[in-house]
Amino acid sequence: MSICLTDRLKQSIMLGDGAMGTMLSEGMKEATCPEAINMTNEKLVENIHQQYVKAGSHMIQTNSFGGTRLKLDSYGLGDQVVAFNVKAASIARKVAGDKVLVAGNIGPTGKLMEPMGSLTFEEAVLTFNEQAKALVEGGCDLFLIETMADLQEAKAAVIGAKMAADLPVICTMTFDIQERTLAGADPETVVTVLEAMEVDVVGANCGVGPDLMISIIKRMRQVSDVPLMAQANAGLPRLEGSNTIYDMTPDRMGAYVSSLVSTGASVLGGCCGTTPEHIKVFSKELKMLRSNQPKPILFSKLAGKDQTVYVGCGYQTPMIGENINPTSRKNLAEAFRTLNPKLAVEEAKAQIEAGASIIDINTGASGVDQEVMMPLAIQAVQKVVRAPISIDSSDPKVIEAGLRAVQGKPLLNSTTAKPETLEQMVKLAKKYGASLLCLTLDSKGIPESAEERFKIAEIMVNYAIQNGMNIRDIYVDPLTLTAGAQQRLVMESIKAVQLIKERLGVRTVLGVSNISHGLPKRSGLTASFLAMSLGAGLDMPIINPREPLFRLMISGSDVLTGKDHNAKRYLEENTLLGNEGVKNHQEITDEKAKRENLSVDL
Amino acid sequence: MSICLTDRLKQSIMLGDGAMGTMLSEGMKEATCPEAINMTNEKLVENIHQQYVKAGSHMIQTNSFGGTRLKLDSYGLGDQVVAFNVKAASIARKVAGDKVLVAGNIGPTGKLMEPMGSLTFEEAVLTFNEQAKALVEGGCDLFLIETMADLQEAKAAVIGAKMAADLPVICTMTFDIQERTLAGADPETVVTVLEAMEVDVVGANCGVGPDLMISIIKRMRQVSDVPLMAQANAGLPRLEGSNTIYDMTPDRMGAYVSSLVSTGASVLGGCCGTTPEHIKVFSKELKMLRSNQPKPILFSKLAGKDQTVYVGCGYQTPMIGENINPTSRKNLAEAFRTLNPKLAVEEAKAQIEAGASIIDINTGASGVDQEVMMPLAIQAVQKVVRAPISIDSSDPKVIEAGLRAVQGKPLLNSTTAKPETLEQMVKLAKKYGASLLCLTLDSKGIPESAEERFKIAEIMVNYAIQNGMNIRDIYVDPLTLTAGAQQRLVMESIKAVQLIKERLGVRTVLGVSNISHGLPKRSGLTASFLAMSLGAGLDMPIINPREPLFRLMISGSDVLTGKDHNAKRYLEENTLLGNEGVKNHQEITDEKAKRENLSVDL
Ligand SMILES: [Zn+2]
Ligand SMILES: [Zn+2]
Ligand SMILES: [Zn+2]
Structure with a gap:
């Protein structure tokens, strides 16, 4: 049975099932696996599945929530992983027939991932893959990864599932009352990272209850156009004697259905405390509702471990901090050779304090074991930096x-147009949910003219889109040559930014500092080039x-290009220019002239 | 007889005559008028004219060099002005017939013009006009204004001649050994100002001799594509007893003819000491030569009293200093109300010291008699400022x-697209040899979009060209709105700069400061806008x-746009950024960070 979940969700709202664990616990004693x-x-x-199908579920979930080898190990049942999951899927399949979808349920391993715990990304991928393959063997139609608390683990689960079979993937995470996952990610970041992993439906499950669920769905919908799933608990569980009680009756929960749908959820279900009765009410409510199709999201997103940065469409221009690069920094190169990330961490913090939105990490220097140092540096930096x-x-x-090491949705910096490189990098970006930065550079080098650079960009962007990348996740860097060595080509980069923006509609990036490489008095040149580039449409320098002058140019340009409405940020944040009130030009000039006499340099 | 001198000069070289005064002095006693x-x-x-015609002159000059009323007054013969000039022209006409052109010769009045002397511009125009009308009455084909020592007087003579008749005008000035006129103008400025007055042929006469003449013609040709005339003396005169002796024999002078032609002169003649024998040799030399057609000049020019500023085509971006404007300066408004130019002069000097290339003078404030104050301010400023x-x-x-008061070739700032205004301003620009700044503003105000502003620009530029203006003398200002009041329109100005440059090929100007009008912390916004505009092709801010930050942006942008080859000026002149040698980026950054801790503000 092959399904296109996304197409189906365009037509109608899909109803999943309710709790399996709650139902099972009623029928059996504690502490069983x-x-x-x-x-x-x-x-x-089988009986529980049948009740849900009868109640109106279009999709039932296999009884395999704790079915990874790592989780089963806690019962000493790790070696049963294939048997349990095959069986779980086949039971559901039998009940579902060919009218109802079987979602292979995958839950957390119960282990903490690196760097907080000891579970490596690769181990996590393998354990999820093992479970997923068994679920496929048993006959599931799609995967439903749920109750995830750590985006890293969710990413590993998605990769493991996708490696097992080309089936749709739903992934929902659990949020606390602060609307953050246990690991700290907010709903925007969760949806950003998971949609980048090419998850078909993203959402939230379990947690506090339907009120909070509406708020989380709303936040996800504001920044994403991916289909969303909501599986709330029947309220927060409380103990009454030895019984766990959920206060939300089917009717009380049913009252939230229309709000969930209008907020943006198109797959509904229930988590802890929900029963076939709840699903029956949901089914009745849904008959009167149409799915609420999302508006396309035009901006781009990158995410750190728990927060998201928006690019384009009037958002503040993000600065990519370039300083973690050992090319011209001997001390950094030396630290990387000895696998010491301390300097990089300090530099990252300083850049964030200075206003960087994204931290670039380059570990390339002779004698550095980059395959070790890169993940080490990333993990160390992400311990202290949210960008x-x-x-x-x-x-x-x-x-x-x-x-493998990075948290969030990173920028893959970078690929050239060389076919084998481009192919590999697009695959990596898709597999790990990264955005891709394309340099307008092929085997013949960097072309001189803006038009030629545009042509390379066009080839790369078309390739990436044809191979399944979202255009919003493709960035092009038409490359900055140095004014010292190739002065006549300087403006070609700026023209190329404009052409690429206008004709391809992708985001643009420029390493602007290179403009003044090798020259003294660099910052004036770089600042001019920066403002020119931003004027031509550059999205991310x-x-x-x-360098305060660069920040001033960016914050000034953001006002000019409408990214800082009413100059609010410029006026609040910009401390470089003193704090004159609204005065006439001459007075300001006179004052500035006075002040300048006091200071020697910029 | 109607001639198109310019067309004729495209075909062939024209030969004028030699000295009249030298010949006359041989035939008569001293001190006669x-x-x-x-x-x-x-x-x-008549006999002298005949000798020149016989020697091969294509054009002979009337005996009217001192024929203005003001000059004749020194002999008490001012009231003979009409009779003398009519007669001078009719004698030449009789000899010339219809094969040879008669050039109505006009020389200086012998009086110093304002502000050095007491002769007003209007008086000068009138006296030249009176002479020119008489020369036309006597039958001249064109005017030849020569031996001018002061560009202001030359301008008055050109206007007076043009008011008399729609005939071609040649104007040649006299240069000293420093290659400057008596009033100090260099050859570039002379040709710039006179070609802007729509003089058909510009050149040099009299002076040191043919060597210097070649150098002057060469300098003029480098910055102008107007036809050039060279009338050298037969060397410097020296006294031998009571006789004035010129050392250059016809053959010695004839040896310079081919150099003069290859350098760019297409009208040749002789001044003091040259005789029909000289012209005969010139005529023989010219038979073997073709005229050397100039390459079109693509840059624009503005001139002060004695020096020229170049705009476009890779020349340094000129700054128009905006500070002489009483709009928001109470003390300046007060000074102008009392007709006191002192503050304006001080401001002009300060702006020049800061690097301004052009000084804007606005005397508009309530209670100011601008028709008096404007010329007063201009004259006072030009006493101390060469820009x-x-x-x-x-x-x-x-x-x-x-x-009327200004020296050089000014910028007329500005006209709107309102038909009556545009018509008047184009006439004034043409009459006085000014460049014209067109604001993209019509009776409906400033359009919002770049395309609409472009359309207004197109209408204005087409009108100005159709009415005889040179495209290189037309500047368009697509207007800067304030980011405070109209943030969403900010980038329209920059787009308009680009459209106007690309599609119309005229120079662009922007009053960039207005971007931050009414906002605090202005300079960051203005600097960003400035660099963006320069990146989009702005010629003159x-x-x-x-404000050092603005200079830094301009000097940085000049490197980026190729106007400062190898960053020579940027590195030499830019003192804002300290004097780091070529160091790696991090070292510079670290040093700058240290310095910044010492200074509070920009
Ligand atoms: Zn739950
Ligand atoms: Zn002479
Ligand atoms: Zn002469």
Whole structure:
């Protein structure tokens, strides 16, 4: 049975099922491994599935929430992983027939991932893949990864599932009362990272209850046009004697259905405490509702471990901090050779304090084992920095090592147009949910003219889109040559930014500092080039954020290009220019002239 | 006889005649008024003309060099002005027939013009006009204004001649050994100002001799594509007893002819000491030569009293200093009400020291008699400032008062697209040899979109060209709205700069400071807008040159746009950024960070 979940969700709202665990716990004693019941009491599981199908579920979830080897190990049942999952899927399949979808349910391993715990990304991928393959063997139609608390683990689960079969993937995470996952990610970041992983439906499950669920769905919908799923608990559980009680009756929960749909959820279900009765009410409510199709989102997004940066469409211009690059910094190169990330961490913090939105990490220097150092640097930096990471290397192996370690939705910096490189980098970006930075550079080098650079960009962008990348995740850097060595080509970069923006509609990036490479008095040239580039439509400069003049140019340009409405940020944040009130020009000039006499240099 | 001198000069080189005064002085006693000889000894004059025609002259000059009323007054013969000039022209006409052209010769009045002397511009125009009308009455084919020592007087003579008849005008000035006129103008400025007056042939006469003449013609040709005339003396005169002796024999002078032609002269003749023998040799030399057609000049020019500023085609971006404007300066308004130019002069000097290339003068404030104050301010400023002037008013009367007073080739700032205004301003620009700044503003105001502003620009530029203006003398200002009041329109100005440059090929100007009008912390916004505009192709910003950040942006942008080859000026002149040698980026950054801790503000 092959389904296109996304197409189906365009037509109608889909109703999942309610709790399996709650139902099972009613039918059995405590402390049993729930997945073992597939083997020991198949009828119980079958019966629950049947109740949900009868209640109106279009999709039922296999009894395999704790079915990874790592989780089963806690019951000493790790070696049953294939048997349990095959069975779980086949029970559901039998009940579902060909009218109802079977979602292979995948839950957390119960282990903390690196760098907080000891579970490596690769181990996590393998354990999820093992479970997913068994679920496919048992006959599931899609995967439903749920109750995830850590985006890293969710990413590993998605990759593991996708490696098992080309089936749709739903992934929902759990949020606390602060609307953050246990690991701290907000709903925007969750949806940003998961949609980048090419998850078909993103959402939230479990947690506090339907009120909070509406708020989370709303936040996800504001920044994403991916289909959303909501599976709330029947309120927060409380203990009454030895019984766990959920206060939300089917009717009380049913009252939230229309709000959830209008807010943007197009897949509904229930989590802890919900029963076939709840699903029956939901089904009735849904008959009167149409799915609410999202408006296309035109801006781009990158994410750090728990927060998201928006690019384009009037959002503040993000600065990519360029300083973690050992090319011209001997001390950084030396630190990287000894696998010491301390200097990089300090530099990252300083750049963030100076206003960087994204931290570029380049570990390239002779004698550095980059496949080790890159993930080490990324993990160390992400311990203290919430901003998205730009993984800066031309070596696919180093990039992949970084992509496995990085949290959030990073920028893959970068690929050239060389076919084999482009192919590898697009695959990596898609697999790990990264945005891709394309340099207008092919085997013949950097073309001189803006038009030629545009042509390379066009080839790269078309290739990436044809191979499944979202246009909003493709960035082009038409490359800055140095004014010192190639003065006559300087403006070609700026023209290329304009052409690429206008004709291809992708985001643009420029490493602007290179303009003044090798020249003294660099910052004046770089600042001029920066403002010109922003005027031509540059979305993200790669720059030294610690230079106040550059920040001034960016914050000034944001006012001019309408990215800082009413100059609010410019006026509030800009401390470089003193704090004159609204005065006439001459008075300000006179005052500035006075002040300038006091200071020697910029 | 109607001639198109310019067309004729495209075909062939034209040969004028030699000295009249030298020949006359041989035939008569000293201290006579030379123009009186037309009446007293017609045959003598006729005979000289005949000798020149026989020697091969294509054009002979009337014996009317001192024929203005003001000059004749020194002999007490002012009331003979009409008689002398009519006669001078009719003698030449009789000899010339219809094969040879008669050039109505006009020389200096012998009086110093304002502000050095007491002769007003209007008086000068009138006296030249009176002579020119008489020469036309006597039958001249064109005017030849020569031996001018002061560009202001030359301008008055050109206007007076053009008011007399729609005939071609040649104007040649005299240069000293420093290659400057008596009043100090260099050859570039002379050709710039006179070609802007729509003089058909510009050149040099009299002076040191043919060597210097070649150098002057070469300098003029480098910056102009107007036809050039060279009338050298036969060397410097020296006294031998009571005789004035010129050392250059016809053959020695003839040896320079081919160099003069290859350098760019297409009208040749001789001045003091040259005789029909000289012209005969010239004629022989010319038979073997073809005229050397100039390459079109693509840059634009503005001139101050004695020096020229180049705009476009890779020349340094000129700053128009905006500070002489009483709009928001109470003390300046007060000074102008009492007709006191002192503050304006001080401001002009300060702006020049800060690097301004052009000084804008606006005298508009309530209670100011601008028709008096504007010329007063211009003259006072030009006493101390060599830069071109931008005459800033929307009132044609104030503009004309300024145009009469101003030295050099000013910018007429400005006209709107309102038909009556545009018509008047184009006429004034043409009459006084000014460049014209067109605001993209019509009776409906400033359009919002760049395309609409472009359309207004197109209408204005087409009108100006159709009415005889050179495209290189037309500047368009697509207007800067304030980011405070109209943030969403900010980038329209920059787009308009680009459209106007690309599609119309005219120079662009922007009053960039207005972008931050009414906002605090202005300079960051203005600097960003400035760099963006320069990146989009802006030729001349109107700005406060005393703000170092703006100068830094301009000098940086000049490197980026190729106007500062190898960043020579940027590195030499830019003192804002300290004097780091070529260091790696991080070291510079670290040093800058240290320094910034010492200074509070920009
Ligand atoms: Zn739950
Ligand atoms: Zn002479
Ligand atoms: Zn002469």
